[in-house]
Structure formats: C-alpha cells, structure tokens
Amino acid sequence: MRPIATALAVVALAAGTAGCGSLTTAATEVGGVRMTDERPVREGGTLTVALKSDPDKLDPTLAQTLVGRTVFAGMCEKLYDTDRAGKVVPQLAAALPRTSHDGRTVTLPIRPGLRFSDGTRLDAAAVARSLERHRTLAGSARATELGPLTSAVATGELTVRIRLKKPYVPLTGVLADRAGMVMSPRALKKYGKNFTAHPSCVGPFRYVERVAGDRIVLEKDPHYYDAAKVHLRRVVYKTITDGGVRLANLRSGDVQIGDQMGPVEVRSSLTEPQLQLFNSPSLGYQGLGFNIGNVHGTGKKPGKLHTLFAREPKVREAFELSLDRALINKVVFQGMYAPACGPVSPESAVAPGAAHCPPRDLAGAKRLLKEAGVRTPVPLELKVSTTPEDSRLGQVVQAMAKEAGFEVRLRPMEYATLLEETDAGRFEAYVSGWSGRLDPDGNIASFLGTAGAMNTYGVSDPALDRLIAQGRTTPGGTERGALYRRLTDRIHDQHALIYLYRQKNYVVARKDIAGLRVHGDGLVRVKDAGYAR
CATH class of the missing domain: 3.90.76.10 (Dipeptide-binding Protein; Domain 1)
Structure with missing residues (x-):
C-alpha cells in the first residue's frame, strides 16, 4: 500500500481527517439508529430541505433518483x-x-x-x-x-x-x-x-414551482385527505451539492434539514448544539459500473461493444481486484459506511447471506491483465458526479487502480447530466448506486436483466435472466434466500457492476424541527414535520 499512501493521505485530509491512522468507526459515535422525532409541533411555517443533487423528472413513471423520491414523498x-x-x-x-x-x-x-x-x-x-x-x-x-x-x-x-x-x-x-x-x-x-x-398526485403538499438547479416549492394541499394533520404551510427542496455548504446553511438557519449528509458533515454536526442527527440502515448499494453492451440506450436490447472493458471480463475482474473496499470506506467515508460486494442489503426482506468480498490482490490483477494480452497502462475514463464524496471516491479508485496497471481519467459532471449520459450508453465506466428496495428483485431486475429499464451497463446473460425470473415467482423463505445467493454469485461473475460499499442514511436537522421521519428507504418524510412547540 505504500506507493498510494500519499494519494490516500491527500484524500483523507480533504475529507477533514488527519489520515488513515486517526480514522475510527462511527457505529457508536452517532448514537445508534434514530429514525423519528415525536415532539409536538406548531402550525405554519416554511421548511427548507437541502438536497445533495438536483432531482430528475418529477414524473413517477420516468424518475430514477433518490433525491426525486424525497420530493415525491412530500407530494405523491x-x-x-x-x-x-x-x-x-x-x-x-x-x-x-x-x-x-x-x-x-x-x-x-x-x-x-x-x-x-x-x-x-x-x-x-x-x-x-x-x-x-x-x-x-x-x-x-x-x-x-x-x-x-x-x-x-x-x-x-x-x-x-x-x-x-x-x-x-x-x-x-x-x-x-x-x-x-x-x-x-x-x-x-x-x-x-x-x-x-405540472405534477398532480395525492399527498400532503402540492406542486407550486421549480427553478432548475435551484429549488422545488410545494405548499400544503387542501384537498389532501389528512390535511388536518399537516402542520407546515410550505416545503422548499433546495439543491446544494456540496455537503459542507449544506452544513453551513444548517448552522445559519437558512435551511432546516440536510438530506444525504456525508460522514464529514455528520461528524461536524455532532458537535453542534443546535443540530440533531437522524439515521437508518440502507437498502441500497454504491459502486461503479462498466458499459459492456449499452449501445441503444436503457430499456433496449444490449448490443456488441468493441471496447477493451466490454469484451474482456478478465480486465474488469482485474480492475475489481485492484480495489480495497475496506480502505475505501475508511479513507473516503471515515469508516461510517460498510464494504459491500452484492446487491442485497442485510436489511432486505430476503436474506441470502453475506456475499464474500474478494480482497485486494495486485498480483492477481496483473496476472489477469497479462492473460488478457493487454498492454499497460490500460486507459479508462470514469465518470463521476461533481459532489465532493464522488470526487474523493474517484481519486482513491484512480490511485488504487494505477498500481495494478490502469490509468484512470476522472470526468466529473453534474448528476442529471451523468444520468443522461449513462442511460444513453455514452460512457466507459461510472460511479453507480441505488437507494435500494425491501425486496431484492428491486435491486437487480431493472439493472441487470436483459433490456431492463435501468440496465445502463448493457448486461445480457440468459442464465442471469432465468434466475431473476425464478426469484420473482419463488415464495419467501430459505428457498428464495438460496436463490438470491446464486443470483449474487452470477452477478459477481459478470464483473460489470462492482459493488463497493453500502451507505447509511444520514439526515441532519435543526433542533427546532420536530415530527420528522427517516425510514430505511432513505426518504425524508415531512408530512408530520413542523417547528417544535
């Protein structure tokens, strides 16, 4: 690990740490899981929620993002x-x-x-x-x-x-x-x-306006069946991509809730007497994905790509072996997440058992590249969002992969643009993630089934498709758990989507906000929220 120590130290310092040696796990420091605030609230007021990125389409049929789901939680x-x-x-x-x-x-x-x-x-x-x-x-x-x-x-x-x-x-x-x-x-x-x-649903709040890249405004809906229990007059969802800026806005009172707060901001918030922390386990995953067959766009049958990473599974496997999941979690996320190497969370309704994460193996990675007959360094463009967290993750992946013989070029872009590019198949690799669903099928079928609606990777594997179909018809219990164990192993054999870590859902709010709900799906529920009496 010595050749990349300098690069990792730079990332650790950028994350507000003193380096690997000073990082500690956060399980006890954040006080366990806290998902609700039951204090009574007063009527009226405007609540501003700071989002990590700009939501995509406010159309339930077309939408794909977690930040979009957070807005939908207020109106649909x-x-x-x-x-x-x-x-x-x-x-x-x-x-x-x-x-x-x-x-x-x-x-x-x-x-x-x-x-x-x-x-x-x-x-x-x-x-x-x-x-x-x-x-x-x-x-x-x-x-x-x-x-x-x-x-x-x-x-x-x-x-x-x-x-x-x-x-x-x-x-x-x-x-x-x-x-x-x-x-x-x-x-x-x-x-x-x-x-x-012009979205119109049933919900505690109704749509008023959207200023792209800045804010979405909702107001209390008088038609809502439970309107008497809705306390706030307005909710504003404001896009603030930098976690440090979200935290500064929380401190100043310009926003009252910070969604998807990163470990750096969470640790800082623990010392702030006017702030409170909510957190819950995640149902999702984060990692990076390769384009191995997305030539026509998502939802279409994959085709043939002639890039090195698309045609050579050994090269994708070598890239995975160049990465150290535990160190990524420690350096980039201060040990506050969990290394992961499969699509199914331990919080899922079906427990297939923990997946075995392959350890970092530089010798094995170099051997695979030699077997594939490729010359090093192997170039790769990795698209990442412009958030500080993705930037730090990209830098660590870049430094680790370099030691195995890869030359990773990072290409940052705004999140909505990143989605458009990857949906259309205009990428080699990108930082990929999903907020997760209670049933494991919701973490797999749309992403890895042939012509899946969100299969940005262009995966097409008849054996994988058969296992997905079986999972959809097999009743719950040990049989279904065993099937998803097989499914996870088959996904890993593809090396198209490399699972790296599983987040926790961290939400920071000002202490004068009560009635907040943050469930395992990661959504901030504001129906019962308001200013504390």
Whole structure:
C-alpha cells in the first residue's frame, strides 16, 4: 500500500481527517439508529430541505433518483408504503392485495374519499390508468418492475384487478414505490409527457414551482385527505451539492434539514448544539459500473461493444481486484459506511447471506491483465458526479487502480447530466448506486436483466435472466434466500457492476424541527414535520 499512501493521505485530509491512522468507526459515535422525532409541533411555517443533487423528472413513471423520491414523498403518496420497521402497509390502498390461488390475479381495494391536488377524485379507474402508463409508456423506468403485468383494470369504483403472466412475489413491494404512485388523470390528459412540469398526485403538499438547479416549492394541499394533520404551510427542496455548504446553511438557519449528509458533515454536526442527527440502515448499494453492451440506450436490447472493458471480463475482474473496499470506506467515508460486494442489503426482506468480498490482490490483477494480452497502462475514463464524496471516491479508485496497471481519467459532471449520459450508453465506466428496495428483485431486475429499464451497463446473460425470473415467482423463505445467493454469485461473475460499499442514511436537522421521519428507504418524510412547540 505504500506507493498510494500519499494519494490516500491527500484524500483523507480533504475529507477533514488527519489520515488513515486517526480514522475510527462511527457505529457508536452517532448514537445508534434514530429514525423519528415525536415532539409536538406548531402550525405554519416554511421548511427548507437541502438536497445533495438536483432531482430528475418529477414524473413517477420516468424518475430514477433518490433525491426525486424525497420530493415525491412530500407530494405523491403510493398504493402502499413501508413503515419504520420495514413492513409494507396500505397507503392509498384500503388493504393489502388479495391474490388468487394460482397467483395470477391480484385485487387492490382503494381508499374512498381521496382527491388529487387538482381536485380530481381518485378512483379505481385513475389507479388502473397510472399502472398502465407505468407499464407501457416509452422510456418508463417502471417497465421492468411492472413487466409481469398483462393488464390493470377497474372492476368497480374502488376495486382494481391486476392480471399477471406468472405469480409475482415482489408486486406489493413494487407498489410501495414509484410504480404505486397514482397520477391525476386530468393532468395526464392535459399535459401528457410534460406531466413532469405540472405534477398532480395525492399527498400532503402540492406542486407550486421549480427553478432548475435551484429549488422545488410545494405548499400544503387542501384537498389532501389528512390535511388536518399537516402542520407546515410550505416545503422548499433546495439543491446544494456540496455537503459542507449544506452544513453551513444548517448552522445559519437558512435551511432546516440536510438530506444525504456525508460522514464529514455528520461528524461536524455532532458537535453542534443546535443540530440533531437522524439515521437508518440502507437498502441500497454504491459502486461503479462498466458499459459492456449499452449501445441503444436503457430499456433496449444490449448490443456488441468493441471496447477493451466490454469484451474482456478478465480486465474488469482485474480492475475489481485492484480495489480495497475496506480502505475505501475508511479513507473516503471515515469508516461510517460498510464494504459491500452484492446487491442485497442485510436489511432486505430476503436474506441470502453475506456475499464474500474478494480482497485486494495486485498480483492477481496483473496476472489477469497479462492473460488478457493487454498492454499497460490500460486507459479508462470514469465518470463521476461533481459532489465532493464522488470526487474523493474517484481519486482513491484512480490511485488504487494505477498500481495494478490502469490509468484512470476522472470526468466529473453534474448528476442529471451523468444520468443522461449513462442511460444513453455514452460512457466507459461510472460511479453507480441505488437507494435500494425491501425486496431484492428491486435491486437487480431493472439493472441487470436483459433490456431492463435501468440496465445502463448493457448486461445480457440468459442464465442471469432465468434466475431473476425464478426469484420473482419463488415464495419467501430459505428457498428464495438460496436463490438470491446464486443470483449474487452470477452477478459477481459478470464483473460489470462492482459493488463497493453500502451507505447509511444520514439526515441532519435543526433542533427546532420536530415530527420528522427517516425510514430505511432513505426518504425524508415531512408530512408530520413542523417547528417544535
């Protein structure tokens, strides 16, 4: 490790540390898991939430980002939700789904008396229309999640019947995310794909305006069924990409909540008497991905790429062996995250068992490059977002890979642009991540299934597709856990998506804010929030 000690020390100092020796794990320092604040709140006021990046489209069918989901949590409720214990519970639905004996017909009862923010009544027809749009709209990021559906129809004023090609175990969990968000049929008819500029759902707050790259403004929705329990008058989501600037705004009181705070800012906040910390385990993963077949864009069948990293799995494996997950976590994230090498979190509803993370093996990496017949240094462009965390991660990956014979060139870009580039297949490798879902299928199928809606990597593996299909039809229990163990091993054999670490969800708020909720899905829930009495 000595040749890269200088590079790692620079990154450690940039992260506000004195170097590797002074870094300690944070499990006890952050006081364990804290997800809610039950203090009473007063009526009125504006709450400003600082986001790590600018959300993408405010259209549940097309959206892909965690920051977007945080905004949706304020204005677009779902058929189902997850509670603080990770259990799926009804939200816009009146009860959990009823499934036929053959598993191919699912009936959803819908709550009565609901209205969208534009005043339109929510009924079964509106639910069915949204589900069909999620399933069939060109470019839908929900297409893979709802791929097993053949139809969704209203069979009564408040009853929806879903037909499936095969039994689909993850369905209820899928409907607890954006695929379960119901959009106003009036707004869909009027605005079509421009719904993103005029979103209308059922939620505690309704959309007012968006200034791209700066803020999204919501206000209390008088049509909301539970409006009497909503205390705030307005919520403003403000984009502040630099964690240090988010923390400075928290200190000054210009913002009241900082979302997705990094370890450096979390440690600083612990010494601030006017700030409080919320945190929860993550269902997601972070890492980096290679383009091995994305030639037509996401959602399309992968094709042939002739780049070295696309055609040579040994080169991708060598790159993975050049990386030290534990040291990345220690240097870049102050030991406050966890090394990871698979898509399924320990917090998942299905536990396949811990994946074995290969240790750093420079000799093995060099041997693989020699076997692949390539000349070193091997060039690679790695796209990263412009956040300080991704910049530090990129620098450490660059330094580690150099010792194995790779020459990594970092290309920073704004997050929304990064998504556009990777969706279109215009990349060699990029820093990749996902906020995670309770059911493991939500962390795998859309990303690694052939023609998956978010398969930016261009992976196409019939054996992997068969395992994904089996996972969707296999009931819960040890059999499903064993299947996802096999699936994880098969994913690792591809070396297309290198899992590096699993975050914790850290949210910092001013102490005069109460009623806040931060669940394992990483979303900041502001329905019950307000200024403490």
